[in-house]
Amino acid sequence: MSEWFAKGRSIDSVDIRDRAVQYGDGLFETIAIRDGQPRFWPLHIKRLQLGCHRLGIAAPDEAELAADLDAALHQCAFDTTHCAAKIVVTAGTGQRGYRRSGGAGPSVWIGVFRAQKIPASAYKDGIDVRLCHLRLAKQPQLAGLKTLNRLEQVMACAEWDDSNIFEGLMLDPDDRLICGTMSNVFIVTANSLKTPAITRCGVAGIMRQHLLAIIADAGIDCEVADISVGQSLAADEMFLTNSQFGVLPVRRCGQHTWSQHAVSRRIMALAAQNDVPECRI
Amino acid sequence: MSEWFAKGRSIDSVDIRDRAVQYGDGLFETIAIRDGQPRFWPLHIKRLQLGCHRLGIAAPDEAELAADLDAALHQCAFDTTHCAAKIVVTAGTGQRGYRRSGGAGPSVWIGVFRAQKIPASAYKDGIDVRLCHLRLAKQPQLAGLKTLNRLEQVMACAEWDDSNIFEGLMLDPDDRLICGTMSNVFIVTANSLKTPAITRCGVAGIMRQHLLAIIADAGIDCEVADISVGQSLAADEMFLTNSQFGVLPVRRCGQHTWSQHAVSRRIMALAAQNDVPECRI
Numbered sequence: 001m002s003e004w005f006a007k008g009r010s011i012d013s014v015d016i017r018d019r020a021v022q023y024g025d026g027l028f029e030t031i032a033i034r035d036g037q038p039r040f041w042p043l044h045i046k047r048l049q050l051g052c053h054r055l056g057i058a059a060p061d062e063a064e065l066a067a068d069l070d071a072a073l074h075q076c077a078f079d080t081t082h083c084a085a086k087i088v089v090t091a092g093t094g095q096r097g098y099r100r101s102g103g104a105g106p107s108v109w110i111g112v113f114r115a116q117k118i119p120a121s122a123y124k125d126g127i128d129v130r131l132c133h134l135r136l137a138k139q140p141q142l143a144g145l146k147t148l149n150r151l152e153q154v155m156a157c158a159e160w161d162d163s164n165i166f167e168g169l170m171l172d173p174d175d176r177l178i179c180g181t182m183s184n185v186f187i188v189t190a191n192s193l194k195t196p197a198i199t200r201c202g203v204a205g206i207m208r209q210h211l212l213a214i215i216a217d218a219g220i221d222c223e224v225a226d227i228s229v230g231q232s233l234a235a236d237e238m239f240l241t242n243s244q245f246g247v248l249p250v251r252r253c254g255q256h257t258w259s260q261h262a263v264s265r266r267i268m269a270l271a272a273q274n275d276v277p278e279c280r281i
Numbered sequence: 282m283s284e285w286f287a288k289g290r291s292i293d294s295v296d297i298r299d300r301a302v303q304y305g306d307g308l309f310e311t312i313a314i315r316d317g318q319p320r321f322w323p324l325h326i327k328r329l330q331l332g333c334h335r336l337g338i339a340a341p342d343e344a345e346l347a348a349d350l351d352a353a354l355h356q357c358a359f360d361t362t363h364c365a366a367k368i369v370v371t372a373g374t375g376q377r378g379y380r381r382s383g384g385a386g387p388s389v390w391i392g393v394f395r396a397q398k399i400p401a402s403a404y405k406d407g408i409d410v411r412l413c414h415l416r417l418a419k420q421p422q423l424a425g426l427k428t429l430n431r432l433e434q435v436m437a438c439a440e441w442d443d444s445n446i447f448e449g450l451m452l453d454p455d456d457r458l459i460c461g462t463m464s465n466v467f468i469v470t471a472n473s474l475k476t477p478a479i480t481r482c483g484v485a486g487i488m489r490q491h492l493l494a495i496i497a498d499a500g501i502d503c504e505v506a507d508i509s510v511g512q513s514l515a516a517d518e519m520f521l522t523n524s525q526f527g528v529l530p531v532r533r534c535g536q537h538t539w540s541q542h543a544v545s546r547r548i549m550a551l552a553a554q555n556d557v558p559e560c561r562i
Contacts, residue, residue, distance in 0.1 A: 012297060025435050028303075137420035
């Protein structure tokens with residue numbers, strides 16, 4: 001179930017001339033709503049502003065966007081205490097052609113969705129993932145951003161149809177592990193934490209950012225670096241992060257299984273103490 | 282000026298839940314309408330079907346699509362004898378998430394646009410182009426297709442604001458010339474024709490395909506191969522192709538100028554004899 005809003009009005013459709021429709025010319029944020037409030041709002045707004053800057057789209061006013069989101073949550077027909085909100089910012093409507101031409105300025109749309117139910121067993125026992133065949137192309141000018149050009153993720157998700165597989169991990173063409181289709185990944189090797197650098201491709205997730213900050217605050221080292229798929233599968237532990245589900249340990253990836261999640265559990269406990277209560281086991 | 286149609290009805294908006302809006306999950310064709318008829322329809326429909334197949338979207342029925350296009354051209358308020366039509370096929374509406382989930386089947390939208398005016402001098406004297414800084418990422422699984430993920434082209438076009446520059450040429454990360462933002466490129470070296478292979482990135486344009494066919498029919502060799510930017514700029518001639526403008530000689534690219542277009546003119550004359558009368562000088 002979802003409802004969409006623009007400037008405080010409920011909407012079901014958008015202008016076909018919007019550049020989001022024609023070219024995927026825009027960005028989005030998917031924000032966890034907890035106790036009726038957007039979690040990690042400052043991190044989301046910062047990434048959105050950075051993305052707008054990098055794409056050359058005028059960033060929406062922060063206070064106005066916060067008010068619009070609040071209005072959407074209040075207008076929504078279902079209970080929005082615990083849900084997901086998606087903010088889409090596009091380059092707006094325009095003439096045909098790749099070149100942006102004046103127009104009416106950016107479009108801002110806010111979708112409100114029921115939260116996805118994650119079973120407690122996923123946090124406790126871990127999830128099963130797979131390696132996707134499709135490789136993420138290296139495009140440093142878009143790396144890190146959550147743009148509306150998401151065909152790689154769509155095609156990667158179309159690779160499997162087994163509902164036991166929670167997520168697909170994606171590599172770049174040089175066999176580096178980058179991220180999941182909708183999550184970031186951390187590995188643990190000899191008690192050391194590592195997460196892939198998101199410099200050539202991939203999305204720099206908000207939960208990843210939050211985790212990196214609270215891990216550092218707790219005095220734990222976490223290296224942000226290039227990680228090969230071989231190194232990843234040989235790791236002692238692996239866990240995924242995402243703004244909605246928080247932190248989930250990985251139990252299996254293809255033939256590789258992990259039964260130990262000691263460090264992952266420490267990180268999950270740390271997250272639970274720092275605004276991510278869903279990963280308290 | 283443009284008008285949009287879906288299933289024979291005039292439309293101005295589309296469902297915000299359409300996967301084109303959310304993920305750029307779809308494809309398009311831009312077709313020249315000449316004497317009221319879609320030029321190179323068989324080539325366009327074939328590329329569209331191939332693209333649908335590669336993206337895993339059910340391809341629209343060809344006869345139905347032809348009828349819809351015809352209806353759109355007839356319903357359009359302006360004269361559609363000589364214009365451009367854009368057919369967009371998307372994965373349709375769906376639930377949130379990258380995974381396609383049943384839904385109502387593909388969406389098909391048809392836009393009708395006034396033809397862009399190309400001055401006769403462009404055909405006669407050639408056009409000025411530039412090299413874009415943004416490199417096309419190598420994604421073989423999408424190479425050749427005209428998908429709705431066009432942020433690279435949008436960002437490349439945002440690099441310049443000089444109306445004397447007609448087009449930007451795009452390289453891959455390995456300094457190969459691939460194509461223009463909205464065109465394909467051919468070079469002439471020692472009377473030999475070459476055009477870049479579109480295997481890692483870029484769009485395999487319909488005019489390029491048509492030209493390759495009529496060039497071969499005329500007994501002229503044209504090599505489809507990897508071409509470095511250095512080789513391109515050192516070429517004796519360069520010309521661009523696009524379904525709307527046909528063939529245009531290049532006069533200048535940065536510091537490089539070309540005053541000779543003898544082979545380009547032969548190819549233009551050949552095109553003019555083969556359904557592309559606009560490039561008759």
